Amino acid sequence: MTVRVINLGxxxxxxxxxxxxxxxxxxxAGTLVAITGPSGGGKTTLLRCLAxxxxxxxGTVEIEDLRVVGCQGxxxxxxxARARAALRQRVGLVFQSLELFPHLTVLENCVLAPIHVRxxxxxxxxxxxxxxxARLGLGDKLAAYPQHLSGGQCQRAAIARALAMEPxxxxxxxxxxALDASLKNEVAETLRQVRGTGVTQxxxxxxxxxxxxxxxxxxxxxxxxxxxxx
Amino acid sequence: MLGLSTPASADDSLAALRARGExxxxxxxxxxxxxxxxxxxxxxxLIGFEVDLASxxxxxxxxxxxxxxxxWDQLLALLNRGDFDVALNGIEVAEEKRRIVAxxxxxxxxxxxxxxxxxxxxxxxxxxxxxxxxxxxxxxxLAERMLARAGAEVRTYDGGQxxxxxxxxxxxxxxxxxxxxxxxxxxxxxxxxxxxxPSIGEVRYAIALRTADESLREALDDALADLARDGxxxxxxxxxxxxxxxxxxxxxxxxxxxxxVAEEFERWRAAAGRIPPxxxxxxxxxxxxxxxxxxxxxxxxxxSLTAFALAVPLGVALAIxxxxxxxxxxxxxxxxxxxxxxxxxxxxxxMLYFGLPELGVTLDPFVAxxxxxxxxxxxxxxxxxxxxxxxxxxxxxxxxxxxxxSTPQALRFVIAPQAARxxxxxxxxxxxxxxxxxxxxxxxxxxxxxxxxxxxxNSTRDHLGLGLVVALWYLAIGLPFAWLxxxxxxxxGRHLRTAP
Numbered sequence: 204m205t206v207r208v209i210n211l212g213x214x215x216x217x218x219x220x221x222x223x224x225x226x227x228x229x230x231x232a233g234t235l236v237a238i239t240g241p242s243g244g245g246k247t248t249l250l251r252c253l254a255x256x257x258x259x260x261x262g263t264v265e266i267e268d269l270r271v272v273g274c275q276g277x278x279x280x281x282x283x284a285r286a287r288a289a290l291r292q293r294v295g296l297v298f299q300s301l302e303l304f305p306h307l308t309v310l311e312n313c314v315l316a317p318i319h320v321r322x323x324x325x326x327x328x329x330x331x332x333x334x335x336x337a338r339l340g341l342g343d344k345l346a347a348y349p350q351h352l353s354g355g356q357c358q359r360a361a362i363a364r365a366l367a368m369e370p371x372x373x374x375x376x377x378x379x380x381a382l383d384a385s386l387k388n389e390v391a392e393t394l395r396q397v398r399g400t401g402v403t404q405x406x407x408x409x410x411x412x413x414x415x416x417x418x419x420x421x422x423x424x425x426x427x428x429x430x431x432x433x
Numbered sequence: 434m435l436g437l438s439t440p441a442s443a444d445d446s447l448a449a450l451r452a453r454g455e456x457x458x459x460x461x462x463x464x465x466x467x468x469x470x471x472x473x474x475x476x477x478x479l480i481g482f483e484v485d486l487a488s489x490x491x492x493x494x495x496x497x498x499x500x501x502x503x504x505w506d507q508l509l510a511l512l513n514r515g516d517f518d519v520a521l522n523g524i525e526v527a528e529e530k531r532r533i534v535a536x537x538x539x540x541x542x543x544x545x546x547x548x549x550x551x552x553x554x555x556x557x558x559x560x561x562x563x564x565x566x567x568x569x570x571x572x573x574x575l576a577e578r579m580l581a582r583a584g585a586e587v588r589t590y591d592g593g594q595x596x597x598x599x600x601x602x603x604x605x606x607x608x609x610x611x612x613x614x615x616x617x618x619x620x621x622x623x624x625x626x627x628x629x630x631p632s633i634g635e636v637r638y639a640i641a642l643r644t645a646d647e648s649l650r651e652a653l654d655d656a657l658a659d660l661a662r663d664g665x666x667x668x669x670x671x672x673x674x675x676x677x678x679x680x681x682x683x684x685x686x687x688x689x690x691x692x693x694v695a696e697e698f699e700r701w702r703a704a705a706g707r708i709p710p711x712x713x714x715x716x717x718x719x720x721x722x723x724x725x726x727x728x729x730x731x732x733x734x735x736x737s738l739t740a741f742a743l744a745v746p747l748g749v750a751l752a753i754x755x756x757x758x759x760x761x762x763x764x765x766x767x768x769x770x771x772x773x774x775x776x777x778x779x780x781x782x783x784m785l786y787f788g789l790p791e792l793g794v795t796l797d798p799f800v801a802x803x804x805x806x807x808x809x810x811x812x813x814x815x816x817x818x819x820x821x822x823x824x825x826x827x828x829x830x831x832x833x834x835x836x837x838x839s840t841p842q843a844l845r846f847v848i849a850p851q852a853a854r855x856x857x858x859x860x861x862x863x864x865x866x867x868x869x870x871x872x873x874x875x876x877x878x879x880x881x882x883x884x885x886x887x888x889x890x891n892s893t894r895d896h897l898g899l900g901l902v903v904a905l906w907y908l909a910i911g912l913p914f915a916w917l918x919x920x921x922x923x924x925x926g927r928h929l930r931t932a933p
Contacts, residue, residue: 254835291837302832306850306928315846316836348928368836 205232205267205403206253206372212261212273213248222248224427226262230372230420235394235404237418238429239411245427246407247299250374253405255290258283266293267371295365299376301357303349309336309360310345313367320368328367335363339393355386359393366397373397375406379413391417446646447494450518456491456498458640459512459878460522461505462888465594466618466701467673468523469500470892473704476722480697482614482673483521486540489665493656503878506573506591509534510787512641515795516878518649520641523612525575530641537640537653540666542679543613544632545576548620550601551627557585557608560633566607569597575636576610593891594619601626612636614675617698622706635679661686674698705894714898722889722902729885730906736802736881737868737910743807744867745860748814753844755815756822766815773812779873781805786877802874810867817859821852854925861918865911882906 211226222245230236240246251257253264261273271286304312310332317328336342339359349357358378365373375394379387387410394404394417408414414421422429450456460469462479469481479500491498501517508520512534519537524530526539547563549556557563564584570576572589580587588606590597598619600606609620610633620628640657642650660666661684670676674695681687709718754766773781782805789796796804825848833843872883880888886903890896 256831256835288837291835294835296835298828298832298835300828302826302828304829304832304847304851306854306925308928316833316838319842319846320837350928364836 206230206405207265208253208262209265210262211249211252211259211264213245213252213257213259221427223252223259226424226427226429228422228429230403230405232371232403233398233401234419235398235406235417236420236422237406237408237414238422238424239408239414240424242409244424246409246424247376249424250296250376250405250407253290253372254294254296254374255287256296258287264290266290269293293371295368295370295373297358297361297365297373297375297378299378299380301349301361303357303361303364305349308346308348309341309352309363312349312360312364316364316368332363332367335366336360338396339363354382355389358382358386358390362393362397366400366402370402372403372405375404375408377408377410378406379408379410387413444645444647444649446518446643447648447652450649451494451496454496456487456494456496456519457501457517458487458498459501459503459508459517459520461503461508462880463593463884463891464505464522465615465891466705467614467675467697471725471888473893474700476725476889476892482669482675482697483523485669485672486660486666487521489660489669490653490656493659494652501878502875502880502884504876507787507876509641511878513643514787514790515643516798518642518646519653523638524641526637526639527575533644534641535644535646535650537642537650538657539637539639539683540657540661541638541670541675542683543636543638543675543677544679545579545610545634545636546613546616546620547629547631547633548598548601548609548611548616548626549607549629550604551625553607558629559631560610563608563610567605569600569606569609570611571597574611575634576612579634580610593887595891595894595896598623598626599894599896613677614673617674618701622702632679637683664688668693671695672697705892708893708895711898714895718893718895719898719902722899725885725889726882726902726906729880729882730910732879732881733868733871733883734910736799736806736871736874736879737864739799739803740806740810740871741864741867743803744810744814744863747807747811748818751811751815752818752822755819757840757844770812770815773809774816778805778809778870779876781809782873782876798874798877798879801877802871802879806867806871806874809870810863813863814860817856817863818852820859821854821856822848824855825851850925854922857918857922857925861914864914868907868911 207229209227211223212221213223214221226249238246238249248257252259259273260275264271269289271290274283304315307315310329313332313336314325314328317323318325333345336345339362341356341359341363344352344356349360352360378390382390391413394406397404406414406417422431460483462469462471467481468483469479472478472480484500487498487500503511503516505522508522508524509530511517512520526536530536549558557566560579560583563580566585567588568580568585569588569590570580572591577587577589594615597609597611601609602623602625616628620626640653666684667676667686670680671693672695674697751766751770754762785796785805786801829847830843833847838846871881874881875884882903886899890899
């Protein structure tokens, strides 16, 4: 197993209302899992917890050798902050709004974190990034700014930026929300391409057709509870 | 007997001054002729009867005289702060002054003279007639108190003496009451004005010292007595055309009236009585002022750059604290910004320069000026940078975190470059405002561009032409920064240009 989530629980900050309740699932290494469900069902919160951007109060997340246990209280939040940093090392996230850095070129977007987090020399960071971008069809856009890319190109650049940190797990938040039908196929193709590299993928989407087209396994998340779908 | 008459003085002010070899005397060159002013024929030199007096006193004491520029209404505060040894600039003998400083024996006495417009038939020709009329004078002077007692509508001027008489010529006031030397030098050379002969009251000038400097006071009194006895004071006053019966009585000088030529007054009348045509000023007079203006510009620029070099990092820290720090730090940052932004810069400068010495911290003028401006502008900068930070969407920070960049790394590589593009134009705007606000530091004895201008304008009576000159200097300093800012902004915004 690459990813194992056990009884994950998360409250709305400052309220007793639960966003996620006892969410449990497992993902085998290299598979592509889709989680579908209506808006407000907790899909994005689940992704943010897994990506280490939000703390969670209950349950456990295991990714390979890393085990993160939910914490409560101030001391817990500090311990959780360290655990979340460890999570981010293993998990990449492609935001719904992509959040490419607009002041950096496509190549600079992809090498920023490898240079400053993994402490690679610029040349050592650029070489694999160029290969990656070439494989994703952006070989001629290395020096372009995100502003000058099409929607599909931006999507692939954001995926490349996340992959450049060599995560074990890559999460996608609504990757097709802003795309038309032909571009959805393009994204599906990219996800299949990434699956070929052995990276475990988790896609959150409300687009059932897309989920069916790409996913090996499909879950549904409704009102904070997960069930096997399809 | 000799041993007994020598006071057992504990203070070493005189010894310290002799050891230093220099008498630092405070005066304001903006006050004008004939006291201490820039020579209109050669503005690089400070002249005036008090310049001559100071060097004669220094000669008797066996030291050099060094003038120190200070704002006239602050001279006594600057003296007590230790910026110079004595204040020597038309300081009137008055009881309330003795509460904060010591005064030497008087060195000059003058009547107050009323000046009116020749063309004004209803002009007040006596103090009694001044009741209810608009009369100009200097603030805090004997003339002001006499006018107030007489029921006149008193107009006081903080600028130079020239403005007071210029307003009278323009009809903005009905008369001017001032000390005889000022009336002669500014009222007497103006054809439209008439200085009325009757003397009204008498004012005496003395040198101010710190109360504790007893030995220096005795030495000054002795020196003044010597200079009165050997006729040096009379020669100085005659050369400047200000010898009068009041001073003769004060110095106990019974020699008959002399026929000495008031050569310095004639020189002044030749130079300032007629303002040459603009072309002549541009070709002959202004080039001679180049080094003075350059020196003022250098002070303005050095001060502004130092202050800004302090304001930028402090502003960044405040902006980051305000947006990202835990609550207590955020509250501190907000409190600092609101306090500094909500109080006048002038008040802050006075607190730094004159207030801190009460706590035992005496700052150098440049340090005090740069610190005051820098601390003040940091608050404005903080708000500029915060606006920049706010312009970057929050998910950008999360995207950086998700790539495992630390918060400082995210701020530096992702947020700051995007925020800078938004923050640079107002920051440069602030720097240019800072260049201009730096004129406030003339308060702390620094002669920067604006002070250079006001000094020169008063000694040459040329406000408009020199105003254009000083405006050009400010533009010359400010424009390169505006240009640099446009380049930086374009560079930071290159990702926004249309695709190649």
